[in-house]
Amino acid sequence: MDQVDQVDQVDVYTVYDSPVGELCLTGAEPADGFVLTALSLPGRRGTGTVRADRPFAEAVRQLDAYFGGRCTRFDLPCAARGTEFQQQVWRALDDIPYGTTTTYGELAARLGVPRSEIRAVGAAVGANPLLVVRPCHRVIGADGSMRGYAGGVENKVRLLTHEGALQPMLG
Numbered sequence: 001m002d003q004v005d006q007v008d009q010v011d012v013y014t015v016y017d018s019p020v021g022e023l024c025l026t027g028a029e030p031a032d033g034f035v036l037t038a039l040s041l042p043g044r045r046g047t048g049t050v051r052a053d054r055p056f057a058e059a060v061r062q063l064d065a066y067f068g069g070r071c072t073r074f075d076l077p078c079a080a081r082g083t084e085f086q087q088q089v090w091r092a093l094d095d096i097p098y099g100t101t102t103t104y105g106e107l108a109a110r111l112g113v114p115r116s117e118i119r120a121v122g123a124a125v126g127a128n129p130l131l132v133v134r135p136c137h138r139v140i141g142a143d144g145s146m147r148g149y150a151g152g153v154e155n156k157v158r159l160l161t162h163e164g165a166l167q168p169m170l171g
Helices: 054-067 084-094 104-111 115-126 153-162
Strands: 012-018 021-028 035-040
Touching: 012 054, 021 054, 035 054, 084 104, 084 115, 104 115
Parallel strands: none
Antiparallel strands: 012 021, 021 035
């Protein structure tokens, strides 16, 4: 995923119906092209001032491919707002392979963050504004538990099951 310079204002949004519910995509159109600034699941809405579907055509195409099982990595220009530490953690999320999980402790170790600051890594993961696209759902507790997820733990389980990281539950 391409990270571009941060954008000062979120200009447009669209809504995408997905297997995990309605997704709200927000973005901006700086002089050099369109960038995705947020993607939120139900319960966490992004902000946008004007609905415009056309700028999101590539994001929608890639989401269709992801939910259709034909895309394992997103390649979209993004400009998510965050501190330098958050940006560092979010870049590490991009490196978690499709169909796998990692723990908060493993992520902290990969980043060189002391064990005493694992909560800071968890807070940065939780602040990720690009759900699904930037795979924070692939980070789980050390005991295998599904820790909090901005789109709801049920959706985290659905995404991980979709990717094959979890076995489907009989119900």
